[in-house]
Amino acid sequence: MKIMVAIKRVIDYAVKIRVKPDKTGVVTQNVKMSMNPFCEIALEEALRIRESGLASEVVAVTMGPSQCLDTLRTGLAMGADRGIHVESTSALHPLHVAKILRNLVEIEKPSLIILGKQAIDDDCNQTGQMVAGLLNWPQGTFASKVVLDKEKKEVTVDREVDDGIETVQLNLPAVITTDLRLNQPRYATLPNIMKAKSKPIKKFTPQELNVEIKPDLEIVEVTEPPKRKAGVMVSSVDELIHKLKNEAKVI
Amino acid sequence: MATTRMILGAIKKRSFWHSLSSSRHGSTLVVAEHESGAVKPHSLSAVTAAASLGGGNDKSSVSVLLAGSGPSLHQAASHAASSHPSVSQVLVADSERFKSPLAEPWAKLVHLVQQQGSYIHIIAASNSFGKNIMPRAAALLDVSPITDVTGISDSHTFVRPIYAGNALCTVRYMGSNPCILTIRSTSFAVPQKSNNSKAEASISQVDLSNFDEDLNKSRYISQTSQDDERPDLGNARVVITGGRALKNSENFKLIENLAKKLGGAVGATRAAVDAGFVPNDLQVGQTGKIVAPELYMAFGVSGAIQHLAGMRDSKVIVAVNNDADAPIFQVADYGLVGDLFEVIPELLEKLPEKK
Numbered sequence: 001m002k003i004m005v006a007i008k009r010v011i012d013y014a015v016k017i018r019v020k021p022d023k024t025g026v027v028t029q030n031v032k033m034s035m036n037p038f039c040e041i042a043l044e045e046a047l048r049i050r051e052s053g054l055a056s057e058v059v060a061v062t063m064g065p066s067q068c069l070d071t072l073r074t075g076l077a078m079g080a081d082r083g084i085h086v087e088s089t090s091a092l093h094p095l096h097v098a099k100i101l102r103n104l105v106e107i108e109k110p111s112l113i114i115l116g117k118q119a120i121d122d123d124c125n126q127t128g129q130m131v132a133g134l135l136n137w138p139q140g141t142f143a144s145k146v147v148l149d150k151e152k153k154e155v156t157v158d159r160e161v162d163d164g165i166e167t168v169q170l171n172l173p174a175v176i177t178t179d180l181r182l183n184q185p186r187y188a189t190l191p192n193i194m195k196a197k198s199k200p201i202k203k204f205t206p207q208e209l210n211v212e213i214k215p216d217l218e219i220v221e222v223t224e225p226p227k228r229k230a231g232v233m234v235s236s237v238d239e240l241i242h243k244l245k246n247e248a249k250v251i
Numbered sequence: 252m253a254t255t256r257m258i259l260g261a262i263k264k265r266s267f268w269h270s271l272s273s274s275r276h277g278s279t280l281v282v283a284e285h286e287s288g289a290v291k292p293h294s295l296s297a298v299t300a301a302a303s304l305g306g307g308n309d310k311s312s313v314s315v316l317l318a319g320s321g322p323s324l325h326q327a328a329s330h331a332a333s334s335h336p337s338v339s340q341v342l343v344a345d346s347e348r349f350k351s352p353l354a355e356p357w358a359k360l361v362h363l364v365q366q367q368g369s370y371i372h373i374i375a376a377s378n379s380f381g382k383n384i385m386p387r388a389a390a391l392l393d394v395s396p397i398t399d400v401t402g403i404s405d406s407h408t409f410v411r412p413i414y415a416g417n418a419l420c421t422v423r424y425m426g427s428n429p430c431i432l433t434i435r436s437t438s439f440a441v442p443q444k445s446n447n448s449k450a451e452a453s454i455s456q457v458d459l460s461n462f463d464e465d466l467n468k469s470r471y472i473s474q475t476s477q478d479d480e481r482p483d484l485g486n487a488r489v490v491i492t493g494g495r496a497l498k499n500s501e502n503f504k505l506i507e508n509l510a511k512k513l514g515g516a517v518g519a520t521r522a523a524v525d526a527g528f529v530p531n532d533l534q535v536g537q538t539g540k541i542v543a544p545e546l547y548m549a550f551g552v553s554g555a556i557q558h559l560a561g562m563r564d565s566k567v568i569v570a571v572n573n574d575a576d577a578p579i580f581q582v583a584d585y586g587l588v589g590d591l592f593e594v595i596p597e598l599l600e601k602l603p604e605k606k
Contacts, residue, residue, distance in 0.1 A: 017414045026418055095395045122413050124398055126386035133390030138469035139354050141383050161379040164475035164532045171468045180538060216395050216426025223419050231584040237597040240587055248567045250546040
C-alpha cells in the first residue's frame with residue numbers, strides 16, 4: 001500500500017512576521033523557512049504506518065519554486081522513500097494544489113493521502129477536504145488518532161471537533177488531515193540526511209499534470225491587525241477587581 | 252436593423268432578470284446546523300453575515316438550509332424561518348443520511364441545492380462542521396472557498412486573518428458563482444431579537460430524488476459528549492483560561508470555580524491540553540477555538556503567538572503570571588505579576604457574587 005503525503009514550505013512558526021510597507025504581503029526575505037508543522041505530523045504518521053508493516057512506500061510531494069526542494073529533502077531525511085516536486089513560480093491556491101494532487105493520484109495510485117490540516121501561513125484548512133472532494137474519497141480531517149485496518153481496507157479516525165472527539169470510519173482509499181496531537185514528529189538524523197541526498201525526486205510542472213493555474217482569488221492587500229491599546233500593570237487583587245468593576249465595567 | 256437588435260437585446264435582458272428573480276427566493280444560501288430544535292448560534296452569525304452581503308437592500312434575501320431528520324429538525328426550521336428579517340426561505344433536507352455531520356453526504360447536499368437554486372453566495376460558520384464540509388463542497392463546485400472571514404468589504408471582497416492573526420488579508424473573489432465563504436462567528440454578532448413580528452419565511456423540502464446514493468464510504472461511529480452545564484466557550488461573555496502552570500487537572504478546579512463565580516466558560520492553552528489536564532474542546536488558539544468574550548482572564552499562560560491568535564479580539568484581557576517578562580503582558584489590558592495559586596483564591600473570596 002502506498003501513502004502520499006503533501007508537505008509545504010512556510011515561514012517558521014517561531015518567527016515574528018512583519019507586514020511589508022507596500023501591503024502586498026509579508027516579509028519573507030532572509031526569514032527562516034521550515035516544513036509546516038502539520039505537514040511534519042502528516043509525514044510522521046505515514047512513516048509510522050509504513051514502519052508497522054501496513055504500507056510499503058511513502059511518497060512526499062511538494063509544490064512551488066525550487067527552494068521547496070529544501071523541504072522535500074527534509075521529508076526524505078525523515079524517512080520518505082521518494083519525493084515529487086511540482087515546480088511552479090505562480091501562487092498556488094488550495095484548489096490548484098488539490099487538482100494537482102488529484103492528477104498525481106492517477107499516476108501514483110496511493111491508498112491513503114495524508115496532509116496537515118492547515119498551513120500556518122495562510123491558515124486556510126481547505127486542501128485536504130478539496131482533494132477528497134475531487135477524488136470522491138472519504139475524508140478524516142483534524143485527526144488526533146489514526147488506526148488502519150489493512151485487511152478490512154478501512155481506517156478509523158478520531159477527530160478533534162468543537163465538542164470533543166468524534167470517531168469516523170472510512171473505506172480506503174481515503175484522505176486524512178492531521179491535527180497537532182496526532183503524534184510527535186521525529187528529527188532527521190545525520191545518517192538519514194546523508195541518505196536522503198540519493199533518494200529520487202521526480203519533477204513535474206502543473207501543465208504536465210494537465211492543471212491550469214487560473215486563479216479565482218486576488219489578494220487586494222495585506223495589513224497589520226488593529227493594535228490594542230497599551231495595558232497597565234496592577235499591584236494587587238484589590239486593584240484588579242476595582243479596575244474591572246469601575247474602569248472596564250466587565251464585572 | 253440596429254434598432255430592432257437593440258430592442259430585442261433589451262427584451263432579452265429584461266426577461267433574463269425577471270426569470271432570475273422569480274426562479275429562486277434568495278441570492279445567498281446559509282448552510283446551518285441545528286440542535287435541540289433550534290438553529291445553532293454559530294449558524295445565526297452566518298445568517299447575520301449573509302444579510303450584510305446585499306448592503307442592506309432587500310434584494311439579498313437569504314435561504315437557510317437545514318438537514319437531518321425527526322421533529323427537532325422541523326422545530327429548527329420554524330426557528331430559522333423567524334430568525335432574521337432577511338431570511339426569506341428555509342430549505343429542509345429530511346433524511347437519515349444527514350443526521351450525522353459527515354462531510355461526504357453534506358458536501359453533496361450543498362452541491363445539489365446549489366444546482367437547484369443557483370445562489371450567488373453560500374455561507375457557513377467556520378466551526379469544525381463548516382471547516383470540514385465547505386471546502387469539499389467548493390471543490391465539487393470547482394471554486395476557491397474563502398474561509399474564516401472576519402470582515403466583509405463588499406459582496407465579493409473579504410478580510411481574513413493569516414499567520415495566526417498577525418496579518419489580515421483582503422481577498423477579492425473573481426470566480427463564477429457561487430462565492431463560498433465560511434465566517435468567524437465572533438466577528439458577526441447576532442442582533443438582539445426585535446419585537447416586530449415579521450412574516451415568517453416559507454419552509455420547503457429539498458427535492459432529494461436525484462441525490463446520488465453513495466456506497467457508505469464513511470461511517471459515523473461516536474462522539475464524546477460535551478458537559479452541558481458549562482457555558483459554550485465559543486460564545487461565553489467571560490472566559491477563564493489556565494495554562495500549564497496549573498500543574499495538573501486537579502488544580503484546574505481553581506479555574507473552573509472562578510469561571511463558575513463569574514458565569515463564564517473554561518478555556519485552556521495547548522500545553523494544558525497536551526499535558527492531559529483538560530480535554531481538547533477547551534483549547535483556545537490558532538488551531539483550537541477562537542473566542543472574543545467581554546472578559547478573558549489568563550492564568551499561568553505565557554502568551555505564545557499561537558495562543559494569542561485565539562483570544563486577541565477579547566474586549567478586556569487580564570493576565571496573571573509569575574514571570575514579569577511573559578509575552579501575555581503585552582496584550583493584557585490589566586496585568587498582575589503573581590502566583591496564580593494565591594491570586595485565584597483571593598479573587599474567589601473578594602469577587603462579588605454573579606447577579
